[in-house]
Structures are given as C-alpha cells and as structure tokens.
Amino acid sequence: MKSETYVIVGAGLAGARAAEALRAEGFDGRVVLLGEEAEYPYIRPPLSKDYLAGTSARHSIDVHQAEWYAGQDIEVLPGRAVTALTLDARRLTFADGGTLRYDRLLLSTGAAARPFPGDGGDLAGVHLLRTVGDSTRLKEALEPGRRRVVVVGAGWIGLEVAAAARGYGNDVTVLGQGAVPLERAVGAEIGAIFAQLHRDNGVDLRMETGVAEILGADGRVTGVRLETAAGRATAGEAAAEGVGSGTDEERGEVVPADVVVIGIGATPNTRLALDAGLEVADGIVVDAAFRTNEPGVYAVGDVASVFHPVLGHHLRVEHWANAENAGRAAALSMLDRAVSYEEIPYFYTDQFDLGMEYSGYGELARDAELVFRGDRSAREFLAFWVADGRVVAGMNVNVWGVNDSVQTLIRSRIRVDPSVLRDGTRSLESIIGQAVEAPGAGS
Ligand SMILES: Cc1cc2nc3c(=O)[nH]c(=O)nc-3n(C[C@H](O)[C@H](O)[C@H](O)COP(=O)(O)OP(=O)(O)OC[C@H]3O[C@@H](n4cnc5c(N)ncnc54)[C@H](O)[C@@H]3O)c2cc1C
Known part of the structure; x- marks a missing residue:
C-alpha cells in the first residue's frame, strides 16, 4: 500500500473526515486533500448561526488546525481547484495545467449556493x-x-x-x-x-x-x-x-x-464528474458503499446521491451529519472494507431561542400522523411522525438528550401506540424496551 496515492477532491467536512479515517484505519500511502477554497476544511452550519451572529471565532469552525494534518502526513492543498478528471489515466488536472495521478479517488466537491435567477442578483449588497x-x-x-x-x-x-x-x-x-x-x-x-x-x-x-x-x-x-x-x-x-x-x-x-x-437552496458540484463521464443524476450516483460506476472512484457528502438500503433508492443529503459520518464510511470503502451506509438522516437548527434536532426519513413522514409530546406553545416539545404504526421521523425542540433515543425508535421499526408517544411520563427508553420485550412487537 505504501506507494499508493489516495486523492480527495473537495476539502470540506466530508473530505476531511475521509482523510482522517484513512489514517486512523492504518492506510500508509500518500493522502492528498485538494480544495478550491483558500481555507483548510471547516464546518458550515455556524456560517448562518453563531459565526454570523458574531458569537463564535473563526478558529472554532475549523475541522482541525493546519498542524494536525501535517502531523497525520495528510497533504492539504487549499486553493487548488481540480478542473478535469481523466478516468482512463487516473489523472487530475489543475487550472495551471499541472496534473496529479491517483490510485483511488474520492469526490467530495459539495454544493454551491443557488444564485438569484432573475435580474439584479449581481448588485452590491x-x-x-x-x-x-x-x-x-x-x-x-x-x-x-x-x-x-x-x-x-x-x-x-x-x-x-x-x-x-x-x-x-x-x-x-x-x-x-x-x-x-x-x-x-x-x-x-x-x-x-x-x-x-x-x-x-x-x-x-x-x-x-x-x-x-x-x-x-x-x-x-x-x-x-x-x-x-x-x-x-x-x-x-x-x-x-x-x-x-x-x-x-x-x-x-x-x-x-x-x-x-x-437563500434558495444549493446545487451539487457535479461538473467535474459529469465531464469525466461518471454517472450523475441529482448528484454523483454511488452505491451504499460510495462507489461510482468507475472502479476506484468514490463520491460522498452533499455531492453524492447514495443508494439507501432502507429506502431502496438513491438519496442525496445536504446535511452536516451526513458529511461527518459518511465521510468516514467512504474512507473505509476505499480501503475495501465492507460498507453499507444506512444512517438515518439527521439535521439541526438554531433560530432565536429555539434549538431543534430532527432525525428521520422525510419522504416517509409526508403522509404520516404527527404526534406531539410536550408544550408546543412554549416551543418545548417532541414531535413524532408515525406511519403504519411505526415512527419514521422525530424532532426535539428545546428538549435535549433525546435524539439518540428517537433514532433508536426509528431504527427499531417497532409498532408504537401514538397515545404512548404523547404521554410525557413515559421515557422513550421504556417505550423501546417494552416493545422489544413484548413477543412479536417488532414485526
Ligand atoms: C450556511 C450553511 C448553514 C448550514 N447549516 C446546517 C445545519 O444547521 N445543519 C446541517 O445539518 N447542515 C447544515 N448545512 C449543510 C452542511 O454544511 C453541508 O451538508 C456540508 O457542508 C457538506 O459537506 P461536504 O464536505 O459534502 O461539502 P462542502 O462543505 O460543500 O465542501 C466541498 C468543498 O469542495 C470544494 N470543491 C468543489 N469543487 C472542487 C474542485 N473542482 N476542486 C477542488 N475543490 C472543490 C468546495 O470549494 C468546498 O470547499 C449548512 C450549510 C451552509 C452553507
């Protein structure tokens, strides 16, 4: 392995976590992390929250400090946009004509903010x-x-x-x-x-x-x-x-x-993949192990449309937790470990004095029954989406320490009576425990 070069294009959170995991799993070849931005990898959620509000400093959003990458022998090249990918030759090309050969490649090019489609979008202000x-x-x-x-x-x-x-x-x-x-x-x-x-x-x-x-x-x-x-x-x-x-x-x-x-959404950065001839739909199409249709080439994060085994179709998730967890999982796949990524989508928000976490399958929640626990008028509550007797999504608003249990509830696929979910005296753990103990409850 020592002589192999694994290149990651896109130095965002997904790319950084992948590079980190390659080293953590003992890969001792060359790891190169290329980023278009003149920055080391950082996390974006604070950009519309605490960093924008002026309550977090610039260094607090870094995934790692520069020295950390050096210590891990990860070559981070900020300000280095890849302009072309030649699959046959396993080669990347840069704007200045320079090239880099890879043995395995991970595309984590993320997404770009969608500009205003009408007149005036380029005005100052x-x-x-x-x-x-x-x-x-x-x-x-x-x-x-x-x-x-x-x-x-x-x-x-x-x-x-x-x-x-x-x-x-x-x-x-x-x-x-x-x-x-x-x-x-x-x-x-x-x-x-x-x-x-x-x-x-x-x-x-x-x-x-x-x-x-x-x-x-x-x-x-x-x-x-x-x-x-x-x-x-x-x-x-x-x-x-x-x-x-x-x-x-x-x-x-x-x-x-x-x-x-x-703030009208984002578009996945698929141009490089598309021009190279990789399969692209809503994002770069990969299987549950982040493999594209080209051997040795993987994609992850906001740019990837990943086959989700539970849903039975591809899903592109534009959320922080996906970049965080799937970045690691993609690295394992690059190392030929068995990977089948089936994390439940998760996201959070902070607005004024409201903090919220959501876990679940939005598409299954669409026609589901919405069940509340807690005080909605005080904006302190849990919400569960129940479809066919099972919790398919859950949200906690200004209530903390429960999201893991919400995820367990979803994953367990146990049948739950909505009145039990509504009952604030019943802990989520006890609901999960009881259903598991009851014979046939999980079927
Ligand atoms: C303002 C804001 C707030 C958000 N808030 C939340 C939140 O509250 N909760 C939540 O769950 N998610 C949130 N998100 C979404 C979350 O940040 C993204 O899901 C996450 O950043 C995706 O990580 P990524 O590594 O896949 O892509 P990105 O973070 O987009 O990183 C991709 C990197 O690749 C680079 N790149 C692209 N093309 C090339 C190329 N050809 N060559 C080299 N480099 C290239 C890009 O410049 C970029 O630096 C927020 C996003 C934004 C923008």
Whole structure:
C-alpha cells in the first residue's frame, strides 16, 4: 500500500473526515486533500448561526488546525481547484495545467449556493451564503444594525440568517414561496411554529410571495420587486417574448432593501464528474458503499446521491451529519472494507431561542400522523411522525438528550401506540424496551 496515492477532491467536512479515517484505519500511502477554497476544511452550519451572529471565532469552525494534518502526513492543498478528471489515466488536472495521478479517488466537491435567477442578483449588497468568506461579508453588512434586510427564501438558511440579522437590530423581511416556511422539510404544522417564532421576534414574514427582480441604483441594491399573482402566471410568456412584466401599476410591490440575502437552496458540484463521464443524476450516483460506476472512484457528502438500503433508492443529503459520518464510511470503502451506509438522516437548527434536532426519513413522514409530546406553545416539545404504526421521523425542540433515543425508535421499526408517544411520563427508553420485550412487537 505504501506507494499508493489516495486523492480527495473537495476539502470540506466530508473530505476531511475521509482523510482522517484513512489514517486512523492504518492506510500508509500518500493522502492528498485538494480544495478550491483558500481555507483548510471547516464546518458550515455556524456560517448562518453563531459565526454570523458574531458569537463564535473563526478558529472554532475549523475541522482541525493546519498542524494536525501535517502531523497525520495528510497533504492539504487549499486553493487548488481540480478542473478535469481523466478516468482512463487516473489523472487530475489543475487550472495551471499541472496534473496529479491517483490510485483511488474520492469526490467530495459539495454544493454551491443557488444564485438569484432573475435580474439584479449581481448588485452590491446582494449576498449568497456558502463559504466562510460569504459569511464574513454578510456579518459586516449586518453588524451595524438598523438596516433593511430582505431574505429571499424561507428555508433553513434563510430563517437562520433572519434570526442573526434581527440579533444585530436590523429590520428583517423574509419572503417565502410556500404557505408556511419549511413546509416541504417538516410539514405545514411544524412550519407554522417556525412562522410564529419569527413573527414573535419581529420578522416581517411574507409567505406565498415570489421575487420578480432585484432593483438597484449605481450598482447597489435598493429593493426587491415582488411578483404579482398575474405576473407569476405570465412570467414565462413575458420572458419568452422579451417584454417586461407590465406597467408600473401592474408590476408588483417594491420592498426597499439595503441588504438582500438569497437563500434558495444549493446545487451539487457535479461538473467535474459529469465531464469525466461518471454517472450523475441529482448528484454523483454511488452505491451504499460510495462507489461510482468507475472502479476506484468514490463520491460522498452533499455531492453524492447514495443508494439507501432502507429506502431502496438513491438519496442525496445536504446535511452536516451526513458529511461527518459518511465521510468516514467512504474512507473505509476505499480501503475495501465492507460498507453499507444506512444512517438515518439527521439535521439541526438554531433560530432565536429555539434549538431543534430532527432525525428521520422525510419522504416517509409526508403522509404520516404527527404526534406531539410536550408544550408546543412554549416551543418545548417532541414531535413524532408515525406511519403504519411505526415512527419514521422525530424532532426535539428545546428538549435535549433525546435524539439518540428517537433514532433508536426509528431504527427499531417497532409498532408504537401514538397515545404512548404523547404521554410525557413515559421515557422513550421504556417505550423501546417494552416493545422489544413484548413477543412479536417488532414485526
Ligand atoms: C450556511 C450553511 C448553514 C448550514 N447549516 C446546517 C445545519 O444547521 N445543519 C446541517 O445539518 N447542515 C447544515 N448545512 C449543510 C452542511 O454544511 C453541508 O451538508 C456540508 O457542508 C457538506 O459537506 P461536504 O464536505 O459534502 O461539502 P462542502 O462543505 O460543500 O465542501 C466541498 C468543498 O469542495 C470544494 N470543491 C468543489 N469543487 C472542487 C474542485 N473542482 N476542486 C477542488 N475543490 C472543490 C468546495 O470549494 C468546498 O470547499 C449548512 C450549510 C451552509 C452553507
């Protein structure tokens, strides 16, 4: 093995954990971790939370300090974007024409923030949020306070940015397309709880509201023009004919803004894989052991669409815990260990005084019965999604130390009576224990 070179393209969390695991598992060949950003690997969740709010220092988001990688003999090359991958020759090419040969390759190229698709997205004062540089710039824009901040998108990142922006004393408007925020992620009932949280904290949350364009003067943002209902219906036609969306009266309302943040999702960085001829769908397609259709080439993290044995289909997960755990698992697979990755998707959020963890299979939860335990009005509760008598997802809001039990409950696939889940006097451990003891309970 000593002479082998394992290269990881993408120095984010997934790539860093993979490099770490290669060494921890005794791989003694060359390990190279290549990153487009001029940074050592860092974690992104704080970029819309404590780092943005100014309560965490830059060094606290590093996965490891630079010396650690040197001590592990992991070659980290920040600011080194790979521009081409030649599968036959097992070769990577850089922008300056330099090349690097690999024996095994892991693609952990992550995702990029989706830019505003209409006019005005490039004006000064319009922010995307993906990198620590983005977050630092946004922090500088929010810090003075008393600014008019418009957040386009009421997803996790949009809502977290809204909370941080309010924390600096800005006027904040959030524009979202669904009836309530987060409806696709956690359903209308939980979405309504987040809506109330934001309104209680002074956010002007406007749902079922689209943005037609971002307006500016002298190259700087001045506001966003909302879509009218009619505008939404005819936007496609008007664009096709190359005309604007009507007279001033017919056009939508303008919301004035000093700062605009675009939080409308992310797109997986699949270009390298696609150009090389790897199979790509929603992300780079891999099996449950992170193997692409090319021997010796693996993919993991936000960029990978991984076969999930429990769901029976591919799933691309854009969450921190996936990068953390799957990064390690992909390294084991690179070392030819038997791997079948079937972690339950997990994510968390912090907004104002609400902290939340969620574990589960969102798609199975869609038509499930929602069962609450605790006090929703005080925003201190657990929620379980029960489908066919089994818990398929669970969430804890301002209640801590229970998420492992929620995961055990989901994994066990035991049948549970919703009234038992509702009963706050019954510990989750006792529910799991009792069901396991009861003959046939798990079937
Ligand atoms: C602001 C923000 C807040 C978030 N909050 C949460 C949260 O609260 N909870 C949660 O669960 N998840 C959260 N996430 C998601 C989580 O951060 C991601 O799931 C995680 O970062 C994915 O890690 P990754 O290593 O797969 O990809 P990334 O972190 O995207 O890293 C990929 C790296 O590869 C580099 N790269 C791309 N192409 C090339 C190339 N050709 N050559 C070299 N390098 C390349 C990129 O520049 C990047 O540095 C958040 C994300 C963001 C942006």
